[in-house]
Amino acid sequence: MKIDFSKANVFDKESMKGKLSSLEIPSVSDFSCFDFSTYDILPAFIDVHVHFREPGFSYKERIATGSQAAARGGYFAVCTMPNLNPVPDSLGGVNAQLEIIKRDSVIKTLPFGAITKGQNGLELSDMEAIAPFVCGFSDDGKGVNDNSLMREAMVRAKALDKIISAHCEDGSCIKDSKEAEWKQIERDIRLVSDIGCKYHVCHISTKESVDLIRDAKKSGVNITCETAPHYLTLTDGDKEDSGRFRMNPPLRDKIDMDALIEGICDGTVDMIATDHAPHSAEEKGRGFDRSLNGIVGLETAFPVMYTAFVKKGIITLDRLVELMSLNPSERFNIPIDSFTVYDLNEEYKIDPNSFATMGRSSPFAGNSVYGRCLGTAINGKWAYLSERLKKDI
Numbered sequence: 001m002k003i004d005f006s007k008a009n010v011f012d013k014e015s016m017k018g019k020l021s022s023l024e025i026p027s028v029s030d031f032s033c034f035d036f037s038t039y040d041i042l043p044a045f046i047d048v049h050v051h052f053r054e055p056g057f058s059y060k061e062r063i064a065t066g067s068q069a070a071a072r073g074g075y076f077a078v079c080t081m082p083n084l085n086p087v088p089d090s091l092g093g094v095n096a097q098l099e100i101i102k103r104d105s106v107i108k109t110l111p112f113g114a115i116t117k118g119q120n121g122l123e124l125s126d127m128e129a130i131a132p133f134v135c136g137f138s139d140d141g142k143g144v145n146d147n148s149l150m151r152e153a154m155v156r157a158k159a160l161d162k163i164i165s166a167h168c169e170d171g172s173c174i175k176d177s178k179e180a181e182w183k184q185i186e187r188d189i190r191l192v193s194d195i196g197c198k199y200h201v202c203h204i205s206t207k208e209s210v211d212l213i214r215d216a217k218k219s220g221v222n223i224t225c226e227t228a229p230h231y232l233t234l235t236d237g238d239k240e241d242s243g244r245f246r247m248n249p250p251l252r253d254k255i256d257m258d259a260l261i262e263g264i265c266d267g268t269v270d271m272i273a274t275d276h277a278p279h280s281a282e283e284k285g286r287g288f289d290r291s292l293n294g295i296v297g298l299e300t301a302f303p304v305m306y307t308a309f310v311k312k313g314i315i316t317l318d319r320l321v322e323l324m325s326l327n328p329s330e331r332f333n334i335p336i337d338s339f340t341v342y343d344l345n346e347e348y349k350i351d352p353n354s355f356a357t358m359g360r361s362s363p364f365a366g367n368s369v370y371g372r373c374l375g376t377a378i379n380g381k382w383a384y385l386s387e388r389l390k391k392d393i
């Protein structure tokens, strides 16, 4: 069966038509009687930074619930960070995670391998052994502080043609300071310009980080970066004494938010990731100071960005799709074979109790947003199908 996409309000930027060719002939007959003209069809999204907590911490999130949350947000693929138990630093660790993914994931869940053993920053992981099974290497949650170890990791990642996705936080700086972030980015830019490996910076949050990455790109360094919706829409001044405003890096000043927005507009920032990091209600219920770092984001990222950026005319819908789908696809070699169905006109209040993720902590709870995800089809099959869309099929 073939969908007549010509009737649909399909995102159809010329540059991505080739990449979406597989969408023109979905194989599932379910789609044949579906009137696409009343909805907005977008290439499904990719989040290169999520925490699905399994194996090891299934009381916070499971691969089943995390991947369902992703599908409900319009995502078809995510890259999971390695702060797990066991840590995916060897074949055994990676396989433990892959088995759960195979059993429970409703989307493409692609694990990062750890850069260092146990993420301890002291000794490199079995990078060669795990390379064929991971989307890249990261020690997310911690910076790799030893310069020569990071250099060696980059040399080996380059030989393996794998990307390094770095959580930049210099342990010699004051915890949570802006300096801790940008100083390590500065060091890594020096290393990458020398070694030439594929290098990506996680969740940038400061003006200095944007400036450094902009300059590095101008001099041809092989670098990309992500930021998250909360750094683009909230500042330190917005936070309340609640765990739902607690994350690492923390919310910054307006000058930083404005610099990130400029980076989104001028191409310095390549992609939006959520850093979806669920915790239990108890771990997030200790007030701002004592709650653990991390908020959930998969079910709110697109509506928050669409409402704050596209509806307000700061960026186009095309640019948002680049940031959430096309750019991560290209940088992380994840072909787009999936689409998501949105009603961009539906306005509603974000209600964490309706989330599929086990996490409930969101700084956007109660916010009014536009854009309701009604379904996400991956490779010809629905990974998520809302009741409303079911009636139309």
Ligand SMILES: [Zn+2]
Pocket: 140, 141, 142, 167, 202, 203, 248, 249
């Ligand atoms: Zn991180």
